[in-house]
Amino acid sequence: MAKVITIGEILVEIMTKYTGQEFTSPGELLGPYPSGAPAIFIDQVARxxxxxxxxxxxxxxxxxxxxxTRLRDDGVDTSHIYKTKGYTTGTAFVTYYANGERKFIFHFPHAAAGQLGPADVDENYIKTAEYLHVVGCSLTASASLRQAIWKAVKIAKENKVKVSFDPNLRPELLNEQEIKNVYDEILDAADIILAGKSEMIALSGEGDLVKGIARLKKRDGTMLVLKDGARGASLYYGEECYHVPPVKVQEVDPTGAGDCFDGAFIAALACGKGLKEALQIANVAGALSVTRKGPMEGAAFKEDILALYSRHNSSKV
Ligand code: ATP
Known part of the structure; x- marks a missing residue:
C-alpha cells in the first residue's frame, strides 16, 4: 500500500550533449536516463x-x-508497473537552447507507456492512498492512457483521496484546443493544481496572471501552487497566500524541476507539514534538482533537502 500514488508514463530520456545541438544531423547524445514526469515525481516522493x-x-x-531498478532501489512500490510484450519502453529526446528553451521528440503514445488502460487500474490500490497525482502530458498521450487516468481519478474522488494535478503542457503532444478540451475536466476534479506561471495563464483562459489566478481560485477549495523557475514559487489557498524566493544554485539541467518540486510538496503534506513549510521544502527540492544532469538524477534525498532547507531559512533570519 502506498500513501502517494501516481499513474502515467515511464520513459527514458536521451539528451543532446551540447546546447543548441539540433536533431536534424548526427551528434553526440547523453543517456539513457530514467524519466517520465510521473516517474520523476514518484521517485522524489520515495526519496x-x-x-x-x-x-x-x-x-x-x-x-x-x-x-x-532505479524506482525499486529508491523504495517506490513497483508492483503496479506492467511489462508489455510487443512494445518498447517510451523515449523522450531533448535538446536545449541558449535562451533556456527546450525541444522534445517524444515516443510514448505508441510505446509501452501509451498502452496502459483502465483494466490496469486496481481500485483497492487507489482507495487506500492519500494522494493521487496526475500529470497533464500523460492525459494527452493516448486514449487508453487517458481512460486509465480517468478511472483512477474517479476512484480517488469517490474515496476522498486528494487529487493533485500538474498541467505540464507539452505543445509537442497536443495543440491548444485539444489541450483545453482535455484539461478542463481534470482542472475541475483537482484538489491541488501545481502549475508553471505560463501554464497558469494559458489554462485559466485569461491573458494575464492575476486574472488567471482569480479565475482558477474560484473553484471552491482548490489549492493553487505557482512554480516560477529561478524566481521561486507561490501558493494560493482560500485566504492564504505565500511566496518563497528562490534558493541560489548553479543550474545545470532544468528538466524535472517541476516534478521534483511536486513530489517534495505532496510528500511534505503527506507527512503532516503545514502549507508554508511544504512550499519551502518543495522550493528547495526544485532548486536541488536543477543542479544535476538528467531529469530524475536531480531528485534529492530527504536529508539533503532538509539540510539545505534549514540553511536557506536560517540565512534569512
Ligand atoms: P518542468 O516542466 O521542467 O518539470 P516546471 O516549469 O514545472 O518544470 P519550474 O518552475 O522550472 O517547474 O521549477 C519548479 C521549481 O523549482 C521552481 O518553482 C523553483 O522553486 C525551483 N527552481 C527551478 N529552477 C530553479 C533555479 N534555477 N534556481 C532555484 N530554484 C529553481
Whole structure:
C-alpha cells in the first residue's frame, strides 16, 4: 500500500550533449536516463521517505529495467508497473537552447507507456492512498492512457483521496484546443493544481496572471501552487497566500524541476507539514534538482533537502 500514488508514463530520456545541438544531423547524445514526469515525481516522493507507488507500463527491455531498478532501489512500490510484450519502453529526446528553451521528440503514445488502460487500474490500490497525482502530458498521450487516468481519478474522488494535478503542457503532444478540451475536466476534479506561471495563464483562459489566478481560485477549495523557475514559487489557498524566493544554485539541467518540486510538496503534506513549510521544502527540492544532469538524477534525498532547507531559512533570519 502506498500513501502517494501516481499513474502515467515511464520513459527514458536521451539528451543532446551540447546546447543548441539540433536533431536534424548526427551528434553526440547523453543517456539513457530514467524519466517520465510521473516517474520523476514518484521517485522524489520515495526519496522524501514517504510510501510511494506508480501505475504504469514499460517494455520488456533494458530501458524498462533501468527504470524499474532505479524506482525499486529508491523504495517506490513497483508492483503496479506492467511489462508489455510487443512494445518498447517510451523515449523522450531533448535538446536545449541558449535562451533556456527546450525541444522534445517524444515516443510514448505508441510505446509501452501509451498502452496502459483502465483494466490496469486496481481500485483497492487507489482507495487506500492519500494522494493521487496526475500529470497533464500523460492525459494527452493516448486514449487508453487517458481512460486509465480517468478511472483512477474517479476512484480517488469517490474515496476522498486528494487529487493533485500538474498541467505540464507539452505543445509537442497536443495543440491548444485539444489541450483545453482535455484539461478542463481534470482542472475541475483537482484538489491541488501545481502549475508553471505560463501554464497558469494559458489554462485559466485569461491573458494575464492575476486574472488567471482569480479565475482558477474560484473553484471552491482548490489549492493553487505557482512554480516560477529561478524566481521561486507561490501558493494560493482560500485566504492564504505565500511566496518563497528562490534558493541560489548553479543550474545545470532544468528538466524535472517541476516534478521534483511536486513530489517534495505532496510528500511534505503527506507527512503532516503545514502549507508554508511544504512550499519551502518543495522550493528547495526544485532548486536541488536543477543542479544535476538528467531529469530524475536531480531528485534529492530527504536529508539533503532538509539540510539545505534549514540553511536557506536560517540565512534569512
Ligand atoms: P518542468 O516542466 O521542467 O518539470 P516546471 O516549469 O514545472 O518544470 P519550474 O518552475 O522550472 O517547474 O521549477 C519548479 C521549481 O523549482 C521552481 O518553482 C523553483 O522553486 C525551483 N527552481 C527551478 N529552477 C530553479 C533555479 N534555477 N534556481 C532555484 N530554484 C529553481
Amino acid at each position: 522524501m521517505g514517504v510510501e510511494a507507488g506508480i501505475i504504469a507500463r514499460v517494455g520488456d527491455d533494458d530501458f524498462g529495467l533501468l527504470n524499474l
